[in-house]
Amino acid sequence: MSFLELQDIHKSYKMNKTEFPVLKGISLKFDRGEFVSILGESGGGKTTLMNIIGGLDAQYEGDVLLNGKSLHNASTKQLDSYRRQTIGFIFQNFNLISHLSILDNVMVSLQMTKLSRKEQRDRATALLDQVGLKEHRHKHPNQLSGGQKQRVAIARALASDPDIIIADEPTGALDSQNTQEILTLMDQIAASGKLVICVTHSQEVADHGTRIVHMADGVIDQDKHLKDPFPVTDHAEMAAKHLGFGAMVKMALKHMRYNFSRNLLIIFGASIGIFSVILMLGLGKGVKGYINHEIYSQIKPTAVQVAQKTSSEDAKKLAVTDSDVSRLKQLKHVKKVQLGFYTQGAQVQYAGTSSTAQIVQTVTDQMLAKSIKKGHQPATGQVLIAKGFAQKFNKKHPYKLIGKKVKVSITAMDKNHLPVVMTKNLTVSGVTDGSGGQLQPNLQTVKNLYHGKKLTFRANFATVMIDSLSNVTSVQDKIKGLKNAQGKARYQLTGAGAIVSTLNTYIQLAFYVLAGIAGISLLVSAIMIIVVLYISVSERTKEIGILRALGVRKRDVKNLFLSEAFFLGLFSSILALAFTELVALFANNLATKYIGYTIVEVTGNYLIFGIVVAVVISLLAALAPSSRAAKLDPIEALAYE
Ligand SMILES: Nc1ncnc2c1ncn2[C@@H]1O[C@H](COP(=O)(O)OP(=O)(O)OP(=O)(O)O)[C@@H](O)[C@H]1O
Numbered sequence: 001m002s003f004l005e006l007q008d009i010h011k012s013y014k015m016n017k018t019e020f021p022v023l024k025g026i027s028l029k030f031d032r033g034e035f036v037s038i039l040g041e042s043g044g045g046k047t048t049l050m051n052i053i054g055g056l057d058a059q060y061e062g063d064v065l066l067n068g069k070s071l072h073n074a075s076t077k078q079l080d081s082y083r084r085q086t087i088g089f090i091f092q093n094f095n096l097i098s099h100l101s102i103l104d105n106v107m108v109s110l111q112m113t114k115l116s117r118k119e120q121r122d123r124a125t126a127l128l129d130q131v132g133l134k135e136h137r138h139k140h141p142n143q144l145s146g147g148q149k150q151r152v153a154i155a156r157a158l159a160s161d162p163d164i165i166i167a168d169e170p171t172g173a174l175d176s177q178n179t180q181e182i183l184t185l186m187d188q189i190a191a192s193g194k195l196v197i198c199v200t201h202s203q204e205v206a207d208h209g210t211r212i213v214h215m216a217d218g219v220i221d222q223d224k225h226l227k228d229p230f231p232v233t234d235h236a237e238m239a240a241k242h243l244g245f246g247a248m249v250k251m252a253l254k255h256m257r258y259n260f261s262r263n264l265l266i267i268f269g270a271s272i273g274i275f276s277v278i279l280m281l282g283l284g285k286g287v288k289g290y291i292n293h294e295i296y297s298q299i300k301p302t303a304v305q306v307a308q309k310t311s312s313e314d315a316k317k318l319a320v321t322d323s324d325v326s327r328l329k330q331l332k333h334v335k336k337v338q339l340g341f342y343t344q345g346a347q348v349q350y351a352g353t354s355s356t357a358q359i360v361q362t363v364t365d366q367m368l369a370k371s372i373k374k375g376h377q378p379a380t381g382q383v384l385i386a387k388g389f390a391q392k393f394n395k396k397h398p399y400k401l402i403g404k405k406v407k408v409s410i411t412a413m414d415k416n417h418l419p420v421v422m423t424k425n426l427t428v429s430g431v432t433d434g435s436g437g438q439l440q441p442n443l444q445t446v447k448n449l450y451h452g453k454k455l456t457f458r459a460n461f462a463t464v465m466i467d468s469l470s471n472v473t474s475v476q477d478k479i480k481g482l483k484n485a486q487g488k489a490r491y492q493l494t495g496a497g498a499i500v501s502t503l504n505t506y507i508q509l510a511f512y513v514l515a516g517i518a519g520i521s522l523l524v525s526a527i528m529i530i531v532v533l534y535i536s537v538s539e540r541t542k543e544i545g546i547l548r549a550l551g552v553r554k555r556d557v558k559n560l561f562l563s564e565a566f567f568l569g570l571f572s573s574i575l576a577l578a579f580t581e582l583v584a585l586f587a588n589n590l591a592t593k594y595i596g597y598t599i600v601e602v603t604g605n606y607l608i609f610g611i612v613v614a615v616v617i618s619l620l621a622a623l624a625p626s627s628r629a630a631k632l633d634p635i636e637a638l639a640y641e
Contacts (some may be wrong), residue, residue, distance in 0.1 A: 001067050002029035003195060004053070004164065009062035011048055022048050023060070024218035030197065032163060033229035035190035037206035038199045040215035046199040048166055049195040053197065054087050054166045054547060055079040058636050077553065079208065084112050084551025085240040088157030092169035094149040095546045095638065096141040099258035100251070102152050102602075103137040109159035110551055111247040114239040127155040140258075149176030154185050156550075161238045165189055167198040171205055171479060183208045194234040209277045238330040243556045252563035255540075262569070266532050270572035270614065273525035275579040276518035278610040282584060282602035284511025288504055297504075299435065301469055303366035304477055306341070307461045309492040315413060317456035323490075328464050331478050333471040338364050339459035341446045346439055347409040348389075350401070359437030360410065362446055364463040367436055375402045375430020383408065383426040386434035401428045404589060408439065410446075412455055422449040461494060495582035526617045529568055533561060543635025544629050554630040561626035569618030573611040580610070 010022040022045040029034060038046050052055040053064060055071065058079060064071040066086065074082065083349060088109075096105050103124055110120040128134045131151035133144075141149055150170060157165055167186065171179040183205060190196045190210065196211065206212045210229055214222035225520075256263045292301075306328065310317050325337045346357045363377060363384065378384050383406070390398035393406075409423040443459070450457035466475045476493060484490045537544070544557055584600040591599035 002065075003032050003067060004030040005065040006049075006053070007065065009049070009052060009060055009064070011045070011052065011057075011060040022218055023052075026062070026215075026218075026220060028213065028220065028223070030195050031229055032195045032232045033190060033193050034211055035186065035196045035209035035230075036198065036211045036213055037209045038197065038213050039201070039203075039206050042201070044215045045218055046215060050166050050168055050197070050199055051635050053164070054089060054549070055082040056638075080242070080548075080551050080553045081240060082158060082551075083549060084109075085237070086162050087208045087551075088162040088165045088166055089549050090150070090153050090157050090165065090167035090170045092172040093640070094141070094146075094173075095542065095545050095549075096149055096152055096156075097546060097598070098141050099255045101138050101140055102133060102144070104251075104254065105141070105152055106156045106159050108243075108251070108547070108552075111157055112243050112551055113238055114158050114241055124155070124159065127158055129154070130158075131155045131400045144175050145178075147175075147181060150174060150178070151185065153184070154189075158189065160240060163194055165194055165196045167196065169199055169201065179205070191230045193230060209332045219366075240551075243552050245559070248556055248560050249563050252535075252560055252567060256564060256567060262532075266528060266568060267571045267575055269528055270525035270568065270618070271575035271579060273522035274573050274576035274610050275583075276521050276613045277515050277557065277613070278576060278580045278602060278606050279583060279600065280511055280518045281606045281609070282580065282600045284508065284515070284601040285603065285606075286591075286597075286601040287511070287555050288507045289601055290595065290599060291503060291507060293597060297368075300366045300368055302466045302472060303364070304464045304466065304472065304476055304479070305366065305461050305494045306464055306491045307494045309489050315458050315460070318460045320460060320462045321458075325462060325484070328462060328479065331464075331475060333467045333475050334464055335467045336365065336465040338465070339443060340364050340463055341443060341457075341459050342437075342461055343410060345411070348393075348439065349383075349407040349409075350393045350404065353393050355389065357389055357438035359615045360441070361435070361437040361440040362443045363436065363440045365465055366463050367440075371432050371435050372430045373433055374399045375428070378426075378429040378440065378442050378445070380442060380448065381424075381426060382429035382441070383445070384430050384432050384436075385428050385442040386438045387431050388434055389438040390428075390431050399431055402430060404428050404562060408441075410449060411452070412450065414455060420453050420455060422453050422455075424449055424452070432510055438507040460639075522551070522613070522617065525572070529565060529618050529621040530625065532568075533565060533622050534628075536564070537561065537625045537629045539636045540629075541632060541640040544632050545640065548632075548634035549638060557632075558626045558630035561629050562622050565618040565622030565626070566615060569615040570611070572618070573614035576610055576614065577607055580607075626631040 006026050006028045007024050008020070009026040012019040026049060038049070038491060040046050048057070052060050057075070097108065100108070104304040106124040106127055110124055110597065113120065115123065125134060128137050131154055133148060133151055133155070136144065136148065141152070144152065170186070171182050174182060186196055186198065187208065196209070198205065200206055207226070210225065210227040212222070212224045212226065213220055288618060306320070308318055310321060312318065320339060325339065328334060328337045340362045342359070343362045344358060344360070348355055348357055348361045372384065375384070385401060385406070387398050387638050390401045395398050405425045405427050405609065407423060408426050409421050411419050414420050426445065432440065447457045464475070464479065466472050479491050479493065480489060482490045547557060580602055584602050587600045588598040591597055
């Protein structure tokens, strides 16, 4: 049984439904130790035959038997492993991978063997030594002469110790001196017991081998044995595997480094999109925090003011009663409920001056101690007065009003809806910043005013104290959710606290919109990555062909591009994070100086979000180009100019 046997191979190319037969029944037998030259006219089908023998082309009729085993029905995967293990290719135009060093070019084949990393390096170095290029191993292909490049290709073809070396015009691009050197090397390969099949136009090359096969018009018209084949010694096959994940990632990184300046620009461009999104989120959080801080520095954040939900002005309908208090008290996380009274327009007279206080509101626990600028909380018969209002009576020294009696008149309605003016002299107990209204008596003082005129006093709001800040929103929601007998909302939230959540929603919304706009630049980044990867696939079509010829699987080619996209995303996000931190530092320094608050709040979550978004977008962008790369036909890719 021959080592390699071709049985009646037919192959046609279809062009516009017309078939062009190229191989018209080729039957040949080859053995190891042979150095076979295939001669024939140009366009006679030699390369076509080599592609079939090399497992690059599976579209033919007839069969190829390796050690008696048919290749014809082999799957793509089996053909990949056949090329990896059994075939070594040497091409006329060398087909080295330009962004890899000489050593790494040889290593690509070795990375698909089960040798350890050190054994791979040692073998690659030894092979480069064998072809006389050990000293040049760290150079890139474009730093070598043609002859040197072909010697690298020979070292690479030998790397995985394949049994068959297919050389397609290996000396076609070389001068006579280099041709001689390459022929000597190929002689040595055949002498080591391998089968060397060499397509050539040169009689000089053909005469060098052990056998000449001549093709004409798609058939073999001459098969001449010049010498005996070299003796074959059995050797253990080098165990093969597919390209490891680590090796592929390294290859991706090497390519990125080779095109450093271009990749740096892409990374920079993509990082701007990610940076804007993270910054907008951080700014949103910061501004929200700042506004809340400002509001809550005026009022207690855990206190919520509740009033009846009605548009009526009728004191009866507005009344908040003991039953409301007990209803509110029953809610979880409510610590205390305090009744309060609020009215507009009280007349205040002092030392011959009269002025109207717009807002009169009883003091509650919601009031912050710091709101009282001078003086103390009002006891019954006393009142707190806002500084601005106090200035109406004593412009220069508003605090001098403390301890003085002011005449306060509040108008209420009696049973018949007729106005009744209630007047009382109240002692000013202190001066406030005005956050709770112009005039603030305690509840009992107001009750006494009503009782003095035999009117019924009705509280018109309640202050609900909540146990902790984290429960405020849920309690607010529960209060808003309480229904009356008609199934309508019973209460509404009033006071500054009520607008906080609405305000927060608006701020949040505004920054989501801004982050959305920033997202558009992220989209532009993604499109840029898609374009770059498409260009990269086109640029590297030949490299893909080379990798596939070396036995790299489709999946690995796809992963190679995906890895590059992953790194583009990762590096972009890292750069974006650095930008964000820098801008945040700068903005916060300024903000702290002017408003005493850090305005950009970039949390760890936003940073993680930035990285994840960048990587996911890059990977999504890479899906189509990398699939295109994986689907490329290896023969077409190799022929790509
Ligand atoms: N993909 C293809 N589609 C259509 N025709 C093709 C294709 N590849 C090769 N051919 C044709 O098949 C014939 C054989 O081509 P092949 O490259 O095998 O010849 P060759 O003997 O290697 O030629 P040369 O010595 O010039 O390299 C040619 O006529 C070529 O035009």
